[in-house]
Amino acid sequence: MILHIDMDAFFAAIEQRNHIHLQNRPIVISGNSKRSVVSTASYEARKFGIRSAMPVFEAKKKCPELIIVQGSMHKYREESKKIMEILSHFSPVLEQVSIDEAFLDIKGCSRLFGTTEETAASIKKKIYERLSLTCSIGAAPLKFIAKIASDMNKPDGITIIEQAEIDEFIFKLPIGKVPGVGRTAMKNMEALRIRTLGDVQKYSDRLLTLKFGRMGTRLSELSRGIDRSVVETCSERKSISSEMTLAEDINDFQELKKIILDRSQVVGRSLRKKDLLCRNVFIKLKFSDFSQITRSRKLDSPICSSSHIFNQALELYKKVKLNKKIRLVGVGASSLVDKHAPVQMLLINDEKKDPKRWESVDSAVDSISEKFGSYAVKKAALTR
Ligand code: TTP
Ligand code: MG
Numbered sequence: 425m426i427l428h429i430d431m432d433a434f435f436a437a438i439e440q441r442n443h444i445h446l447q448n449r450p451i452v453i454s455g456n457s458k459r460s461v462v463s464t465a466s467y468e469a470r471k472f473g474i475r476s477a478m479p480v481f482e483a484k485k486k487c488p489e490l491i492i493v494q495g496s497m498h499k500y501r502e503e504s505k506k507i508m509e510i511l512s513h514f515s516p517v518l519e520q521v522s523i524d525e526a527f528l529d530i531k532g533c534s535r536l537f538g539t540t541e542e543t544a545a546s547i548k549k550k551i552y553e554r555l556s557l558t559c560s561i562g563a564a565p566l567k568f569i570a571k572i573a574s575d576m577n578k579p580d581g582i583t584i585i586e587q588a589e590i591d592e593f594i595f596k597l598p599i600g601k602v603p604g605v606g607r608t609a610m611k612n613m614e615a616l617r618i619r620t621l622g623d624v625q626k627y628s629d630r631l632l633t634l635k636f637g638r639m640g641t642r643l644s645e646l647s648r649g650i651d652r653s654v655v656e657t658c659s660e661r662k663s664i665s666s667e668m669t670l671a672e673d674i675n676d677f678q679e680l681k682k683i684i685l686d687r688s689q690v691v692g693r694s695l696r697k698k699d700l701l702c703r704n705v706f707i708k709l710k711f712s713d714f715s716q717i718t719r720s721r722k723l724d725s726p727i728c729s730s731s732h733i734f735n736q737a738l739e740l741y742k743k744v745k746l747n748k749k750i751r752l753v754g755v756g757a758s759s760l761v762d763k764h765a766p767v768q769m770l771l772i773n774d775e776k777k778d779p780k781r782w783e784s785v786d787s788a789v790d791s792i793s794e795k796f797g798s799y800a801v802k803k804a805a806l807t808r
């Protein structure tokens with residue numbers, strides 16, 4: 425069985441736990457810019473129709489007594505770490521998918537924790553005892569169904585879809601509930617009268633692939649109860665990196681910055697070519713005495729833009745105390761995820777950091793590089 429654990433109104437629940445005056449009140453967490461949107465709403469606020477991604481001014485109109493709390497990612501990340509730590513005691517096969525959710529494969533754990541229901545209940549109890557936060561858990565033999573199930577009895581619920589129920593569940597499942605199927609895809613499928621995964625079964629694998637590309641293939645498989653995705657622990661995932669041994673050892677910041685930028689572009693291009701995003705950026709530095717260090721940084725949402733990889737790599741580099749010259753610089757991306765897998769943007773991030781902002785620039789640069797070679801276009805900072 426695979427469990428999907430998702431915290432309830434995560435950011436809001438943390439603030440309500442920490443501040444008595446916010447408890448049982450309609451609150452939203454948002455960023456600090458004028459055009460801020462709701463990152464999450466407490467369940468009390470959701471009763472007024474307030475949802476994630478709604479502009480704050482609109483939320484306030486729906487509920488005048490709404491309390492707006494400025495979010496603090498640092499605090500939420502700390503809680504997230506504690507949650508993952510608790511989950512890791514239940515099974516080593518743990519895959520964190522966003523700040524507040526994770527998959528856990530509990531195959532072979534029944535002697536330790538009992539039935540699926542008992543395991544789910546123990547997880548909820550442990551998290552509540554330690555952190556006073558509630559979560560919802562979905563369980564199923566297929567990963568995508570576990571994810572859907574965790575949303576079915578929110579907040580504070582457990583939903584188990586047993587093997588024997590899978591066929592019927594799939595047959596009736598509205599297509600929009602399948603992770604990764606967005607509004608546009610739904611519209612296109614409507615043209616074929618596809619409204620449920622059951623409807624997908626009427627079409628051949630070939631036609632679905634032809635019409636909807638990789639998503640079509642996946643839907644065709646899911647409709648027949650085949651989900652190839654498994655719970656992947658981060659360490660199992662590959663990484664992509666690019667390093668450069670310098671002609672001579674240096675410690676000049678501007679020079680090193682250019683090399684980091686250049687390597688970041690190589691890594692970004694390679695991610696995009698493979699349709700991958702990374703959740704982790706790392707750098708490797710080898711010094712004149714051949715000693716080496718690596719530093720890495722986990723990201724709130726997965727990225728593939730060269731500029732963002734560069735920014736992260738540069739931050740990592742700036743934190744290194746340099747007392748020797750450098751002979752090799754490497755930049756890498758790890759915790760790779762499929763670009764087409766559903767991802768969630770963090771809404772309280774500063775807009776300047778929006779990973780999507782640079783994607784069109786990247787794809788333009790990629791196509792020029794593809795045609796005229798990788799040196800055809802460069803960041804101004806890389807030209808001499
Ligand atoms: P979710 O798990 O989607 O939402 P939630 O935990 O607030 O509520 P639910 O009970 O329905 O699970 O997201 C987790 C956190 O991520 C959320 O507290 C705030 C943040 N978030 C964003 O930054 N952007 C988004 O689009 C969403 C949906 C959430
Ligand atoms: Mg949640």
